Amino acid sequence: MDTPEDFDVLIVGAGISGLGAAYHLQQHCPGKRWLILESQAGYGGTWRMHRYPGIRSDSDLFTFGYGFKPWMGKPIATAQEILQYLGEVIDENGLAPHIRYRHAIRSAQWSSARHRWLIEAEQQGEDGRALGTVRVTAKFLWMCQGYYRHAEGYTPQWPGMERFDGRIVHPQTWPDDLALDGRKVVVIGSGATAATLIPAIAERCAHVTMLQRSPTFFITGRNANDLADMLRQLQIPDEWTHEIVRRKVLFDQAAFTRRCVAEPEVVRGELLAGVRAALGPGHEAEVEKHFNPRYRPWQQRIAFVPDADLFKCVREGKASVVTDQIESFEREGIRLQSGQVLDADVIVTATGFNLSVLGDIAFSIDDQPLDFARTVGWRGAMFSGVPNMAWVFGYFRASWTLRADLLGDFVCRLLQHMDARGAQVVTPTMRAEDHGMALRPWVDADNFNPGYIQRGVAQLPRQGDRQPWLHLQDYAVDKDELPRADLDDGTLVYG
Numbered sequence: 260m261d262t263p264e265d266f267d268v269l270i271v272g273a274g275i276s277g278l279g280a281a282y283h284l285q286q287h288c289p290g291k292r293w294l295i296l297e298s299q300a301g302y303g304g305t306w307r308m309h310r311y312p313g314i315r316s317d318s319d320l321f322t323f324g325y326g327f328k329p330w331m332g333k334p335i336a337t338a339q340e341i342l343q344y345l346g347e348v349i350d351e352n353g354l355a356p357h358i359r360y361r362h363a364i365r366s367a368q369w370s371s372a373r374h375r376w377l378i379e380a381e382q383q384g385e386d387g388r389a390l391g392t393v394r395v396t397a398k399f400l401w402m403c404q405g406y407y408r409h410a411e412g413y414t415p416q417w418p419g420m421e422r423f424d425g426r427i428v429h430p431q432t433w434p435d436d437l438a439l440d441g442r443k444v445v446v447i448g449s450g451a452t453a454a455t456l457i458p459a460i461a462e463r464c465a466h467v468t469m470l471q472r473s474p475t476f477f478i479t480g481r482n483a484n485d486l487a488d489m490l491r492q493l494q495i496p497d498e499w500t501h502e503i504v505r506r507k508v509l510f511d512q513a514a515f516t517r518r519c520v521a522e523p524e525v526v527r528g529e530l531l532a533g534v535r536a537a538l539g540p541g542h543e544a545e546v547e548k549h550f551n552p553r554y555r556p557w558q559q560r561i562a563f564v565p566d567a568d569l570f571k572c573v574r575e576g577k578a579s580v581v582t583d584q585i586e587s588f589e590r591e592g593i594r595l596q597s598g599q600v601l602d603a604d605v606i607v608t609a610t611g612f613n614l615s616v617l618g619d620i621a622f623s624i625d626d627q628p629l630d631f632a633r634t635v636g637w638r639g640a641m642f643s644g645v646p647n648m649a650w651v652f653g654y655f656r657a658s659w660t661l662r663a664d665l666l667g668d669f670v671c672r673l674l675q676h677m678d679a680r681g682a683q684v685v686t687p688t689m690r691a692e693d694h695g696m697a698l699r700p701w702v703d704a705d706n707f708n709p710g711y712i713q714r715g716v717a718q719l720p721r722q723g724d725r726q727p728w729l730h731l732q733d734y735a736v737d738k739d740e741l742p743r744a745d746l747d748d749g750t751l752v753y754g
């Protein structure tokens with residue numbers, strides 16, 4: 260068998276995180292040989308794969324964009340705009356020759372004898388056919404594979420689904436040939452995806468119904484940032500504008516999060532007042548019934564509705580909201596527990612994701628299968644007992660990219676530190692005083708509890724009760740702690 264090509268760093272995935280990792284490597288570790296393997300046929304991850312009408316960010320791009328590349332557009336961006344921005348990052352930094360598309364990694368085996376990961380990827384042709392297995396070795400694995408299974412979204416099974424006469428589609432695998440003009444559409448779900456999709460299709464459909472089991476918090480506002488507009492008008496350099504607006508957005512978000520915890524009912528009242536104003540007079544009962552969640556603000560991500568477009572559709576009668584449980588699917592639509600039947604030609608299941616912790620890759624260490632659920636996270640960025648691996652998992656409540664950027668700096672600092680020490684291997688390891696510490700789930704259900712996390716929490720690593728074994732999900736703390744994290748505190752063992 261041929262000797263596999265060898266790299267210093269292998270990055271898994273060419274989404275926002277993987278391209279950010281590549282940028283940081285290029286900037287801070289210019290001598291390293293690195294490669295990105297990506298299973299899709301192009302870059303962008305989430306933003307390439309999701310093609311449902313209206314797809315857009317729900318974070319502002321001043322923080323969802325990278326710290327190193329100014330965002331020049333409106334705060335909320337379409338998938339196309341995000342892809343264009345990522346394309347510019349690739350071009351401006353010469354990343355393209357380092358990315359191999361249509362390479363789906365199936366296994367990664369660590370060898371302590373060789374101080375390397377052996378990675379096996381299935382290469383696919385343009386028609387999706389398997390062309391064979393490609394093997395590479397790498398000293399360090401940088402996992403940027405996102406958090407959900409890309410091939411298929413999560414669709415619960417309801418009785419009678421096979422009876423339904425129309426089409427059932429999941430937004431994650433939106434068909435190109437789906438006819439919606441003049442059709443009755445039921446969208447199951449009320450998260451950001453439903454809120455985005457409905458205004459994008461309501462105009463051409465006969466009617467769209469958002470069917471939810473329970474309400475979601477929404478926040479409305481203009482798709483504009485006054486401070487950015489002012490600084491641009493004053494011809495302040497783009498880099499400054501980007502940085503100033505980022506800081507202002509983060510400052511405002513931190514204040515809002517603090518208020519959600521300190522006075523959740525006041526915040527609830529404000530959010531509902533926003534919905535009430537957006538719906539206009541005559542919709543009072545709907546606000547209470549359909550838009551007042553049981554959970555506290557910020558226990559789940561709050562969906563941003565730019566320019567109140569979802570509520571405009573409801574106000575104008577093009578869309579309506581039903582809060583009920585599904586009894587069964589029928590030929591003509593959905594029967595609800597209340598007895599009501601919702602007629603539908605098309606049913607969209609905006610019901611979320613299947614969690615995929617580490618890209619559905621079979622990992623092993625010296626031939627022993629690796630179960631991440633048995634590991635403890637090191638600041639949420641590495642795993643106890645797993646050598647030479649970093650993992651990017653962004654924030655729930657703030658933009659994902661903020662953490663991808665922080666980890667970019669962190670991993671490069673770690674690699675430089677290893678070089679300075681002459682180390683080949685770094686493994687997070689419990690100190691004597693850490694043994695026996697209380698282990699907790701990766702995320703506290705009272706803190707954050709969306710369905711895909713609840714369904715998948717048993718596959719996730721755990722956390723301890725002290726640093727560096729905590730995964731705080733808090734940018735305000737991470738931005739100070741991660742750059743200063745002591746790499747010689749005894750929890751990182753070098754070899």
Ligand SMILES: Cc1cc2nc3c(=O)[nH]c(=O)nc-3n(C[C@H](O)[C@H](O)[C@H](O)COP(=O)(O)OP(=O)(O)OC[C@H]3O[C@@H](n4cnc5c(N)ncnc54)[C@H](O)[C@@H]3O)c2cc1C
Pocket residue numbers: 271272273274275276277296297298299303304305306309315316317318319323362363364365403404405406407409452617618619620651653657658659660
């Ligand atoms: C519709 C939608 C809207 C969202 N909006 C926001 C938002 O506004 N703000 C926010 O903060 N977050 C948002 N998110 C979360 C979003 O996924 C992240 O913010 C971000 O795009 C994740 O980037 P990533 O590169 O980490 O992962 P992904 O975008 O998931 O990219 C991972 C890449 O890794 C590849 N990959 C995975 N496994 C393998 C493997 N085994 N072999 C090879 N390649 C592999 C995948 O093909 C993919 O291209 C949204 C998510 C969705 C689905």
